[in-house]
Amino acid sequence: MDIEKEKCQICGRPAKNFQFAVFVCDRDECVEQAMRERGGPAGHIKAKREAEERQKK
């Protein structure tokens, strides 16, 4: 995968990293926003818990 050819999905600058399933540049704010959009490092676990909570009601 050639990251340099991709663009940061937050600001559109050339991407430096592939994190949280999106391309991001090296700015902290972009990395943080990408993390928020994905629900955090444990986003899939949180989503699963919320789904289980809904089933109880």
Ligand SMILES: [Zn+2]
């Ligand atoms: Zn960026």
